[in-house]
Amino acid sequence: MTATLSGSGTPRLQQNWDARAACNFIGGGSGTGLLLTAAVAFASGWNYFLAGALAIALIGFGLSMVWLEIGRPLRALNVFFHPQTSWMTREALLALPLLTLGAFAVLLDQPFVFLPFQAHMPVAVLAATAAILGLAFLYCQARILHASKGVPAWSEPALQPLIVITGDAEGLGLLLFLTALAAPPPVWAVPAAIIAVLARAGAWDYYRQRLKTRAPAPAVAALDRISVPVHLLGHALPAALLVCVLLFPSTHALAAVAGLALAAVGAWIKFAVVTRAAFTQGFSIPFAPIRGRSHNAAP
Amino acid sequence: MTRYVMVADLRRCIGCQTCTAACKQANATPPGVQWRRVLDMEVGEYPNVKRVFVPTGCQHCADPPCEWVCPSTATRRRTDGIVQIVYDLCIGCSACAVACPYEARYKVEKHEFAFGDQPTADEDMRANDSLIGVATKCTFCADIVDAGVARGLTPGEDPEATPACVNLCISGALAFGDIDNPQSRVSELLRNNKHFRMHEELGTNPGFYYLWDQEPT
Numbered sequence: 001m002t003a004t005l006s007g008s009g010t011p012r013l014q015q016n017w018d019a020r021a022a023c024n025f026i027g028g029g030s031g032t033g034l035l036l037t038a039a040v041a042f043a044s045g046w047n048y049f050l051a052g053a054l055a056i057a058l059i060g061f062g063l064s065m066v067w068l069e070i071g072r073p074l075r076a077l078n079v080f081f082h083p084q085t086s087w088m089t090r091e092a093l094l095a096l097p098l099l100t101l102g103a104f105a106v107l108l109d110q111p112f113v114f115l116p117f118q119a120h121m122p123v124a125v126l127a128a129t130a131a132i133l134g135l136a137f138l139y140c141q142a143r144i145l146h147a148s149k150g151v152p153a154w155s156e157p158a159l160q161p162l163i164v165i166t167g168d169a170e171g172l173g174l175l176l177f178l179t180a181l182a183a184p185p186p187v188w189a190v191p192a193a194i195i196a197v198l199a200r201a202g203a204w205d206y207y208r209q210r211l212k213t214r215a216p217a218p219a220v221a222a223l224d225r226i227s228v229p230v231h232l233l234g235h236a237l238p239a240a241l242l243v244c245v246l247l248f249p250s251t252h253a254l255a256a257v258a259g260l261a262l263a264a265v266g267a268w269i270k271f272a273v274v275t276r277a278a279f280t281q282g283f284s285i286p287f288a289p290i291r292g293r294s295h296n297a298a299p
Numbered sequence: 300m301t302r303y304v305m306v307a308d309l310r311r312c313i314g315c316q317t318c319t320a321a322c323k324q325a326n327a328t329p330p331g332v333q334w335r336r337v338l339d340m341e342v343g344e345y346p347n348v349k350r351v352f353v354p355t356g357c358q359h360c361a362d363p364p365c366e367w368v369c370p371s372t373a374t375r376r377r378t379d380g381i382v383q384i385v386y387d388l389c390i391g392c393s394a395c396a397v398a399c400p401y402e403a404r405y406k407v408e409k410h411e412f413a414f415g416d417q418p419t420a421d422e423d424m425r426a427n428d429s430l431i432g433v434a435t436k437c438t439f440c441a442d443i444v445d446a447g448v449a450r451g452l453t454p455g456e457d458p459e460a461t462p463a464c465v466n467l468c469i470s471g472a473l474a475f476g477d478i479d480n481p482q483s484r485v486s487e488l489l490r491n492n493k494h495f496r497m498h499e500e501l502g503t504n505p506g507f508y509y510l511w512d513q514e515p516t
Contacts (some may be wrong), residue, residue: 071431072389079371
Protein backbone atom coordinates (compact mmCIF):
# COMPACT_ATOMS: atom_id res chain seq x y z
CA MET A 1 0.00 0.00 0.00
CA THR A 2 1.47 3.31 -1.03
CA ALA A 3 0.66 6.30 1.09
CA THR A 4 -0.59 9.08 -1.12
CA LEU A 5 0.57 12.36 0.26
CA SER A 6 0.82 15.89 -0.94
CA GLY A 7 2.71 19.01 -0.03
CA SER A 8 4.55 18.45 3.23
CA GLY A 9 2.83 15.10 3.82
CA THR A 10 -0.56 14.39 5.19
CA PRO A 11 -0.99 14.40 8.96
CA ARG A 12 -3.32 11.71 10.24
CA LEU A 13 -5.23 11.31 13.47
CA GLN A 14 -3.19 9.06 15.71
CA GLN A 15 -4.97 5.87 16.73
CA ASN A 16 -2.63 4.70 19.49
CA TRP A 17 -4.32 6.49 22.37
CA ASP A 18 -8.10 6.58 22.36
CA ALA A 19 -10.86 7.56 24.79
CA ARG A 20 -9.38 5.27 27.45
CA ALA A 21 -6.20 7.33 27.50
CA ALA A 22 -8.29 10.49 27.55
CA CYS A 23 -10.06 9.13 30.63
CA ASN A 24 -6.73 8.97 32.45
CA PHE A 25 -6.11 12.65 31.81
CA ILE A 26 -9.70 13.47 32.72
CA GLY A 27 -9.85 11.37 35.88
CA GLY A 28 -6.30 12.15 36.91
CA GLY A 29 -6.69 15.88 36.35
CA SER A 30 -9.99 16.38 38.09
CA GLY A 31 -9.08 13.87 40.82
CA THR A 32 -5.83 15.54 41.73
CA GLY A 33 -7.48 18.95 41.52
CA LEU A 34 -10.14 17.73 43.91
CA LEU A 35 -7.52 16.30 46.28
CA LEU A 36 -5.96 19.75 46.46
CA THR A 37 -9.18 21.65 47.00
CA ALA A 38 -10.49 19.04 49.45
CA ALA A 39 -7.34 19.43 51.55
CA VAL A 40 -7.75 23.19 51.60
CA ALA A 41 -11.44 22.80 52.45
CA PHE A 42 -10.57 20.43 55.30
CA ALA A 43 -8.15 22.98 56.68
CA SER A 44 -11.00 25.48 56.69
CA GLY A 45 -13.32 23.18 58.60
CA TRP A 46 -15.04 21.02 55.98
CA ASN A 47 -15.20 17.26 55.94
CA TYR A 48 -12.64 15.48 53.80
CA PHE A 49 -14.46 12.21 53.41
CA LEU A 50 -16.74 12.75 50.42
CA ALA A 51 -14.42 14.91 48.33
CA GLY A 52 -11.39 12.78 49.13
CA ALA A 53 -13.20 9.57 48.26
CA LEU A 54 -14.41 11.00 44.95
CA ALA A 55 -10.92 12.25 44.13
CA ILE A 56 -9.38 8.85 44.75
CA ALA A 57 -12.10 7.18 42.74
CA LEU A 58 -11.48 9.51 39.80
CA ILE A 59 -7.72 8.95 39.81
CA GLY A 60 -8.22 5.21 40.17
CA PHE A 61 -10.73 5.24 37.34
CA GLY A 62 -8.28 7.00 35.05
CA LEU A 63 -5.46 4.60 35.84
CA SER A 64 -7.78 1.64 35.37
CA MET A 65 -8.70 2.86 31.91
CA VAL A 66 -5.04 3.08 30.98
CA TRP A 67 -4.55 -0.44 32.28
CA LEU A 68 -7.34 -1.55 29.98
CA GLU A 69 -5.66 0.16 27.04
CA ILE A 70 -2.16 -1.25 27.28
CA GLY A 71 -1.43 -4.25 25.12
CA ARG A 72 0.08 -6.38 27.89
CA PRO A 73 -1.87 -5.60 31.08
CA LEU A 74 -0.29 -8.48 32.99
CA ARG A 75 3.07 -6.77 32.61
CA ALA A 76 1.78 -3.49 34.02
CA LEU A 77 4.34 -3.47 36.81
CA ASN A 78 7.07 -2.92 34.19
CA VAL A 79 5.80 0.65 34.07
CA PHE A 80 8.00 1.36 37.10
CA PHE A 81 11.27 0.53 35.36
CA HIS A 82 12.30 3.87 33.88
CA PRO A 83 12.06 6.78 36.32
CA GLN A 84 15.24 8.33 34.89
CA THR A 85 13.44 9.83 31.89
CA SER A 86 9.89 8.50 31.57
CA TRP A 87 7.14 10.75 32.86
CA MET A 88 4.78 7.80 32.66
CA THR A 89 6.94 5.92 35.15
CA ARG A 90 7.06 8.96 37.40
CA GLU A 91 3.29 9.30 37.21
CA ALA A 92 2.90 5.66 38.23
CA LEU A 93 5.39 6.01 41.06
CA LEU A 94 3.49 8.99 42.43
CA ALA A 95 0.15 7.24 42.11
CA LEU A 96 1.02 4.69 44.78
CA PRO A 97 1.67 7.01 47.75
CA LEU A 98 -0.90 9.47 46.49
CA LEU A 99 -3.72 6.92 46.52
CA THR A 100 -2.52 5.33 49.75
CA LEU A 101 -2.29 8.56 51.71
CA GLY A 102 -5.53 9.85 50.26
CA ALA A 103 -7.28 6.61 51.17
CA PHE A 104 -5.97 6.78 54.74
CA ALA A 105 -7.19 10.36 55.07
CA VAL A 106 -10.62 9.33 53.80
CA LEU A 107 -10.69 6.38 56.19
CA LEU A 108 -9.79 8.52 59.16
CA ASP A 109 -12.37 11.13 58.25
CA GLN A 110 -15.22 8.73 57.49
CA PRO A 111 -18.25 9.33 59.71
CA PHE A 112 -19.69 5.82 59.75
CA VAL A 113 -17.43 3.77 61.99
CA PHE A 114 -15.65 5.09 65.05
CA LEU A 115 -11.98 4.34 64.93
CA PRO A 116 -9.93 4.77 68.12
CA PHE A 117 -7.19 6.58 66.20
CA GLN A 118 -9.47 9.05 64.44
CA ALA A 119 -8.09 12.54 64.84
CA HIS A 120 -8.06 15.82 62.98
CA MET A 121 -4.33 16.28 62.76
CA PRO A 122 -3.41 13.08 60.92
CA VAL A 123 -6.13 13.75 58.36
CA ALA A 124 -4.79 17.24 57.74
CA VAL A 125 -1.25 15.98 57.27
CA LEU A 126 -2.30 13.05 55.09
CA ALA A 127 -4.61 15.20 52.98
CA ALA A 128 -1.99 17.90 52.52
CA THR A 129 0.66 15.37 51.52
CA ALA A 130 -1.72 13.65 49.11
CA ALA A 131 -2.58 17.05 47.61
CA ILE A 132 1.09 17.87 47.01
CA LEU A 133 1.69 14.46 45.47
CA GLY A 134 -1.42 15.04 43.40
CA LEU A 135 0.00 18.25 41.99
CA ALA A 136 3.15 16.38 41.03
CA PHE A 137 1.02 13.65 39.45
CA LEU A 138 -0.84 16.27 37.45
CA TYR A 139 2.44 17.80 36.28
CA CYS A 140 3.59 14.35 35.16
CA GLN A 141 0.45 14.02 33.06
CA ALA A 142 1.19 17.35 31.40
CA ARG A 143 4.75 16.20 30.68
CA ILE A 144 3.57 12.88 29.25
CA LEU A 145 1.70 14.79 26.60
CA HIS A 146 4.57 17.20 26.04
CA ALA A 147 6.96 14.30 25.45
CA SER A 148 4.83 13.05 22.56
CA LYS A 149 6.90 14.54 19.79
CA GLY A 150 4.89 12.78 17.13
CA VAL A 151 1.76 14.80 17.91
CA PRO A 152 2.24 18.57 17.64
CA ALA A 153 -0.95 19.39 19.53
CA TRP A 154 0.45 17.50 22.53
CA SER A 155 4.08 18.50 22.37
CA GLU A 156 3.15 22.19 22.26
CA PRO A 157 4.53 23.62 25.53
CA ALA A 158 1.43 25.76 26.11
CA LEU A 159 -0.54 22.57 26.74
CA GLN A 160 1.29 22.01 30.02
CA PRO A 161 -0.16 25.02 31.89
CA LEU A 162 -3.56 24.27 30.40
CA ILE A 163 -3.51 20.71 31.74
CA VAL A 164 -2.45 21.84 35.22
CA ILE A 165 -4.84 24.80 35.35
CA THR A 166 -7.84 22.89 34.08
CA GLY A 167 -7.12 20.01 36.47
CA ASP A 168 -7.20 22.37 39.42
CA ALA A 169 -10.24 24.18 37.99
CA GLU A 170 -12.08 20.90 37.60
CA GLY A 171 -11.21 19.94 41.17
CA LEU A 172 -12.50 23.25 42.41
CA GLY A 173 -15.62 22.78 40.33
CA LEU A 174 -16.25 19.36 41.82
CA LEU A 175 -15.72 20.70 45.33
CA LEU A 176 -18.30 23.41 44.65
CA PHE A 177 -20.69 20.80 43.34
CA LEU A 178 -20.27 18.66 46.45
CA THR A 179 -20.50 21.49 48.95
CA ALA A 180 -22.77 24.14 47.50
CA LEU A 181 -25.93 22.22 46.74
CA ALA A 182 -27.25 22.12 50.30
CA ALA A 183 -25.28 24.85 52.03
CA PRO A 184 -23.01 27.78 51.22
CA PRO A 185 -19.63 26.55 50.00
CA PRO A 186 -16.33 27.49 51.71
CA VAL A 187 -15.95 31.27 51.56
CA TRP A 188 -12.73 31.11 49.55
CA ALA A 189 -14.08 28.63 46.99
CA VAL A 190 -16.22 30.98 44.92
CA PRO A 191 -13.56 33.70 44.43
CA ALA A 192 -11.01 30.98 43.76
CA ALA A 193 -13.29 29.43 41.17
CA ILE A 194 -13.69 32.78 39.40
CA ILE A 195 -9.91 33.07 39.22
CA ALA A 196 -9.72 29.48 37.94
CA VAL A 197 -12.29 30.21 35.24
CA LEU A 198 -10.33 33.23 34.05
CA ALA A 199 -7.04 31.35 34.18
CA ARG A 200 -8.38 28.43 32.19
CA ALA A 201 -9.99 30.68 29.59
CA GLY A 202 -6.65 32.42 29.13
CA ALA A 203 -4.68 29.17 29.00
CA TRP A 204 -7.12 27.69 26.49
CA ASP A 205 -6.91 30.69 24.16
CA TYR A 206 -3.12 30.90 24.48
CA TYR A 207 -2.78 27.19 23.69
CA ARG A 208 -4.97 27.42 20.61
CA GLN A 209 -3.15 30.54 19.47
CA ARG A 210 0.19 28.75 19.70
CA LEU A 211 -1.15 25.73 17.83
CA LYS A 212 -2.05 27.85 14.84
CA THR A 213 1.58 28.18 13.88
CA ARG A 214 2.81 24.75 14.99
CA ALA A 215 0.12 22.12 14.50
CA PRO A 216 -1.47 20.69 11.37
CA ALA A 217 -4.58 22.48 10.15
CA PRO A 218 -6.96 19.62 11.06
CA ALA A 219 -5.77 19.75 14.67
CA VAL A 220 -6.39 23.48 14.86
CA ALA A 221 -9.78 23.05 13.22
CA ALA A 222 -10.77 20.31 15.67
CA LEU A 223 -10.21 22.64 18.60
CA ASP A 224 -11.65 25.68 16.86
CA ARG A 225 -14.89 23.77 16.41
CA ILE A 226 -15.41 23.45 20.17
CA SER A 227 -13.92 26.74 21.24
CA VAL A 228 -17.12 28.80 21.33
CA PRO A 229 -19.13 26.25 23.32
CA VAL A 230 -16.14 25.74 25.62
CA HIS A 231 -16.02 29.45 26.36
CA LEU A 232 -19.79 29.75 26.74
CA LEU A 233 -20.41 26.66 28.86
CA GLY A 234 -17.08 26.34 30.58
CA HIS A 235 -16.16 29.95 31.24
CA ALA A 236 -18.92 32.50 30.63
CA LEU A 237 -21.69 30.49 32.30
CA PRO A 238 -19.71 29.52 35.43
CA ALA A 239 -18.32 33.03 35.75
CA ALA A 240 -21.79 34.55 35.58
CA LEU A 241 -23.19 32.08 38.11
CA LEU A 242 -20.27 32.53 40.48
CA VAL A 243 -20.54 36.33 40.37
CA CYS A 244 -24.23 35.93 41.12
CA VAL A 245 -23.39 33.80 44.17
CA LEU A 246 -20.84 36.38 45.30
CA LEU A 247 -23.43 39.14 45.07
CA PHE A 248 -26.33 37.11 46.44
CA PRO A 249 -25.03 34.43 48.84
CA SER A 250 -28.46 32.85 49.18
CA THR A 251 -28.16 31.59 45.61
CA HIS A 252 -25.33 29.28 46.64
CA ALA A 253 -26.88 26.36 44.74
CA LEU A 254 -25.87 28.14 41.54
CA ALA A 255 -22.26 27.60 42.57
CA ALA A 256 -22.88 23.86 42.33
CA VAL A 257 -24.12 24.27 38.76
CA ALA A 258 -21.12 26.45 37.97
CA GLY A 259 -18.81 23.86 39.47
CA LEU A 260 -20.34 21.08 37.45
CA ALA A 261 -19.97 23.10 34.24
CA LEU A 262 -16.38 23.93 35.11
CA ALA A 263 -15.54 20.25 35.63
CA ALA A 264 -17.49 18.89 32.68
CA VAL A 265 -16.03 21.33 30.19
CA GLY A 266 -12.54 20.61 31.50
CA ALA A 267 -13.14 16.95 30.75
CA TRP A 268 -14.43 17.89 27.31
CA ILE A 269 -11.32 19.94 26.57
CA LYS A 270 -9.03 17.05 27.44
CA PHE A 271 -11.12 14.56 25.53
CA ALA A 272 -10.91 16.78 22.44
CA VAL A 273 -7.17 17.36 22.80
CA VAL A 274 -6.41 13.65 23.22
CA THR A 275 -8.80 12.16 20.70
CA ARG A 276 -9.70 14.89 18.19
CA ALA A 277 -6.70 17.18 17.85
CA ALA A 278 -4.08 14.45 17.97
CA PHE A 279 -2.90 14.65 14.38
CA THR A 280 0.61 13.56 13.56
CA GLN A 281 2.84 16.11 11.92
CA GLY A 282 3.08 14.10 8.73
CA PHE A 283 6.16 13.89 6.57
CA SER A 284 8.09 16.62 4.88
CA ILE A 285 11.12 16.83 2.67
CA PRO A 286 12.95 20.15 2.46
CA PHE A 287 14.47 19.35 -0.96
CA ALA A 288 13.08 17.57 -3.98
CA PRO A 289 15.49 15.29 -5.84
CA ILE A 290 17.37 16.76 -8.79
CA ARG A 291 17.20 14.02 -11.35
CA GLY A 292 19.20 13.42 -14.50
CA ARG A 293 22.52 15.12 -13.86
CA SER A 294 24.36 12.83 -11.48
CA HIS A 295 26.40 9.86 -12.50
CA ASN A 296 24.82 8.18 -9.48
CA ALA A 297 21.27 9.07 -10.24
CA ALA A 298 18.70 7.43 -12.40
CA PRO A 299 17.79 9.67 -15.36
CA MET B 300 32.58 3.60 17.51
CA THR B 301 30.01 2.28 15.11
CA ARG B 302 26.77 3.90 14.10
CA TYR B 303 24.70 2.11 11.53
CA VAL B 304 22.61 4.37 9.34
CA MET B 305 20.57 4.08 6.19
CA VAL B 306 20.82 6.27 3.13
CA ALA B 307 18.02 6.64 0.59
CA ASP B 308 18.79 8.24 -2.76
CA LEU B 309 15.59 10.04 -3.71
CA ARG B 310 16.86 10.38 -7.29
CA ARG B 311 16.94 6.63 -7.63
CA CYS B 312 13.88 5.43 -5.74
CA ILE B 313 11.10 4.51 -8.15
CA GLY B 314 8.48 3.59 -5.58
CA CYS B 315 8.39 -0.08 -6.54
CA GLN B 316 7.86 -1.14 -2.90
CA THR B 317 10.27 -4.03 -3.25
CA CYS B 318 11.92 -2.90 -0.01
CA THR B 319 8.52 -3.02 1.68
CA ALA B 320 7.88 -6.53 0.39
CA ALA B 321 11.38 -7.64 1.35
CA CYS B 322 10.88 -6.32 4.87
CA LYS B 323 7.54 -8.07 5.22
CA GLN B 324 9.05 -11.31 4.00
CA ALA B 325 12.10 -11.02 6.25
CA ASN B 326 10.19 -10.06 9.37
CA ALA B 327 6.82 -11.72 8.80
CA THR B 328 4.89 -8.59 9.70
CA PRO B 329 1.10 -8.84 9.57
CA PRO B 330 -1.15 -7.00 7.12
CA GLY B 331 -1.14 -3.25 7.67
CA VAL B 332 2.25 -3.27 9.36
CA GLN B 333 5.05 -1.85 7.25
CA TRP B 334 8.31 -1.41 9.06
CA ARG B 335 9.77 -0.20 5.76
CA ARG B 336 7.38 1.77 3.66
CA VAL B 337 7.64 4.11 0.72
CA LEU B 338 5.69 7.33 0.75
CA ASP B 339 4.34 8.60 -2.53
CA MET B 340 4.60 12.34 -2.08
CA GLU B 341 3.56 15.18 -4.30
CA VAL B 342 5.64 18.25 -3.59
CA GLY B 343 5.50 21.79 -4.89
CA GLU B 344 2.72 23.95 -6.22
CA TYR B 345 1.02 23.64 -9.57
CA PRO B 346 2.44 23.83 -12.23
CA ASN B 347 5.81 23.06 -10.61
CA VAL B 348 4.86 19.78 -9.03
CA LYS B 349 7.07 16.76 -8.51
CA ARG B 350 6.29 13.25 -7.49
CA VAL B 351 8.78 11.90 -5.01
CA PHE B 352 9.07 8.43 -3.52
CA VAL B 353 10.38 8.56 0.01
CA PRO B 354 11.40 5.37 1.79
CA THR B 355 10.82 5.71 5.49
CA GLY B 356 10.49 3.78 8.75
CA CYS B 357 12.28 3.89 12.07
CA GLN B 358 15.07 6.44 11.75
CA HIS B 359 17.16 4.86 14.53
CA CYS B 360 17.72 8.27 16.08
CA ALA B 361 20.78 9.00 18.18
CA ASP B 362 18.51 10.74 20.67
CA PRO B 363 15.33 8.71 20.25
CA PRO B 364 12.23 10.21 21.88
CA CYS B 365 10.74 6.73 22.03
CA GLU B 366 13.50 5.62 24.38
CA TRP B 367 13.00 8.61 26.67
CA VAL B 368 9.29 8.02 27.14
CA CYS B 369 9.33 4.23 27.38
CA PRO B 370 8.29 3.42 30.97
CA SER B 371 9.51 -0.17 30.87
CA THR B 372 12.98 0.34 29.32
CA ALA B 373 11.86 -1.98 26.52
CA THR B 374 13.03 0.54 23.95
CA ARG B 375 16.77 1.02 24.10
CA ARG B 376 19.54 2.15 21.82
CA ARG B 377 22.41 -0.22 21.22
CA THR B 378 26.00 0.95 21.11
CA ASP B 379 25.97 0.52 17.33
CA GLY B 380 23.07 2.98 17.01
CA ILE B 381 20.30 0.48 16.35
CA VAL B 382 17.19 1.27 18.40
CA GLN B 383 15.62 -1.97 19.51
CA ILE B 384 12.58 -3.11 21.45
CA VAL B 385 12.82 -5.85 24.05
CA TYR B 386 9.44 -7.42 23.41
CA ASP B 387 9.38 -9.30 26.72
CA LEU B 388 9.56 -6.01 28.64
CA CYS B 389 7.16 -3.93 26.54
CA ILE B 390 3.76 -3.32 28.11
CA GLY B 391 2.19 -1.97 24.94
CA CYS B 392 1.37 1.46 26.33
CA SER B 393 2.09 3.12 22.95
CA ALA B 394 3.88 6.05 24.56
CA CYS B 395 6.71 5.39 22.10
CA ALA B 396 4.31 5.40 19.18
CA VAL B 397 3.00 8.88 19.97
CA ALA B 398 6.53 10.08 20.74
CA CYS B 399 7.89 8.99 17.36
CA PRO B 400 7.83 11.84 14.83
CA TYR B 401 8.15 9.34 11.96
CA GLU B 402 5.04 7.21 12.57
CA ALA B 403 7.33 4.21 12.60
CA ARG B 404 5.76 2.15 15.35
CA TYR B 405 2.96 -0.36 15.20
CA LYS B 406 0.98 -2.40 17.69
CA VAL B 407 -1.38 -5.23 16.81
CA GLU B 408 -3.74 -6.73 19.35
CA LYS B 409 -4.23 -10.13 17.70
CA HIS B 410 -2.89 -12.24 14.91
CA GLU B 411 -4.05 -11.02 11.53
CA PHE B 412 -3.66 -12.81 8.26
CA ALA B 413 -3.44 -11.76 4.66
CA PHE B 414 -6.30 -13.96 3.43
CA GLY B 415 -9.20 -14.02 5.83
CA ASP B 416 -9.32 -15.65 9.24
CA GLN B 417 -7.09 -18.59 8.51
CA PRO B 418 -3.31 -18.27 8.27
CA THR B 419 -1.39 -19.45 5.26
CA ALA B 420 1.14 -22.18 5.92
CA ASP B 421 3.92 -19.59 6.11
CA GLU B 422 1.94 -17.30 8.41
CA ASP B 423 1.12 -20.25 10.64
CA MET B 424 4.76 -21.28 10.85
CA ARG B 425 6.05 -17.78 11.54
CA ALA B 426 3.33 -16.45 13.86
CA ASN B 427 5.03 -14.94 16.88
CA ASP B 428 2.99 -14.43 20.03
CA SER B 429 5.64 -12.21 21.56
CA LEU B 430 4.80 -9.52 18.98
CA ILE B 431 1.14 -9.29 19.99
CA GLY B 432 0.12 -6.32 22.14
CA VAL B 433 3.56 -4.73 22.07
CA ALA B 434 5.21 -2.01 20.03
CA THR B 435 7.08 -3.14 16.94
CA LYS B 436 9.17 -1.36 14.34
CA CYS B 437 12.06 -1.64 11.91
CA THR B 438 15.07 -3.27 13.53
CA PHE B 439 17.54 -2.57 10.72
CA CYS B 440 17.38 -6.39 10.52
CA ALA B 441 19.57 -6.46 13.62
CA ASP B 442 19.62 -10.23 13.76
CA ILE B 443 21.02 -10.42 10.23
CA VAL B 444 23.52 -7.65 10.96
CA ASP B 445 24.64 -9.31 14.20
CA ALA B 446 25.00 -12.72 12.61
CA GLY B 447 26.99 -11.22 9.76
CA VAL B 448 29.27 -9.24 12.03
CA ALA B 449 29.87 -12.37 14.09
CA ARG B 450 31.10 -14.05 10.90
CA GLY B 451 33.42 -11.17 10.11
CA LEU B 452 31.24 -9.70 7.39
CA THR B 453 30.69 -5.99 6.81
CA PRO B 454 27.13 -4.67 7.07
CA GLY B 455 26.23 -2.71 3.97
CA GLU B 456 28.85 -4.47 1.88
CA ASP B 457 28.10 -8.14 2.39
CA PRO B 458 24.49 -9.10 1.68
CA GLU B 459 24.51 -11.62 4.51
CA ALA B 460 25.12 -8.78 6.98
CA THR B 461 22.80 -6.23 5.38
CA PRO B 462 19.12 -5.43 5.98
CA ALA B 463 16.69 -7.11 3.62
CA CYS B 464 15.30 -3.86 2.20
CA VAL B 465 18.76 -2.75 1.10
CA ASN B 466 19.62 -6.11 -0.38
CA LEU B 467 16.45 -6.25 -2.44
CA CYS B 468 16.27 -2.62 -3.62
CA ILE B 469 16.23 -2.94 -7.38
CA SER B 470 17.40 0.57 -8.19
CA GLY B 471 20.20 0.80 -5.68
CA ALA B 472 18.44 3.63 -3.88
CA LEU B 473 19.02 2.23 -0.41
CA ALA B 474 22.40 1.88 1.26
CA PHE B 475 23.34 0.80 4.75
CA GLY B 476 26.50 0.96 6.77
CA ASP B 477 28.61 2.51 9.48
CA ILE B 478 28.65 6.29 9.25
CA ASP B 479 31.60 6.45 11.64
CA ASN B 480 33.73 4.54 9.16
CA PRO B 481 34.93 7.04 6.53
CA GLN B 482 35.54 4.19 4.10
CA SER B 483 32.00 2.86 4.23
CA ARG B 484 29.58 3.14 1.33
CA VAL B 485 27.23 5.39 3.30
CA SER B 486 30.05 7.75 4.27
CA GLU B 487 31.11 8.00 0.64
CA LEU B 488 27.55 8.70 -0.50
CA LEU B 489 27.10 11.40 2.11
CA ARG B 490 30.44 13.00 1.18
CA ASN B 491 29.58 13.18 -2.49
CA ASN B 492 25.94 14.16 -2.33
CA LYS B 493 23.73 16.79 -0.81
CA HIS B 494 21.55 15.26 1.82
CA PHE B 495 19.05 15.95 4.58
CA ARG B 496 17.28 14.15 7.36
CA MET B 497 13.58 14.34 8.03
CA HIS B 498 12.25 16.53 10.85
CA GLU B 499 15.79 17.37 11.82
CA GLU B 500 14.51 20.41 13.71
CA LEU B 501 13.14 18.12 16.41
CA GLY B 502 16.64 17.31 17.56
CA THR B 503 16.32 13.53 17.44
CA ASN B 504 19.46 13.12 15.32
CA PRO B 505 17.95 10.54 12.98
CA GLY B 506 20.07 7.84 11.35
CA PHE B 507 18.27 7.93 8.01
CA TYR B 508 19.68 10.21 5.33
CA TYR B 509 18.09 11.30 2.07
CA LEU B 510 20.24 12.19 -0.94
CA TRP B 511 18.75 14.71 -3.33
CA ASP B 512 21.57 16.15 -5.45
CA GLN B 513 25.25 15.69 -6.08
CA GLU B 514 27.82 17.88 -4.41
CA PRO B 515 29.46 20.30 -6.89
CA THR B 516 32.85 18.99 -7.96
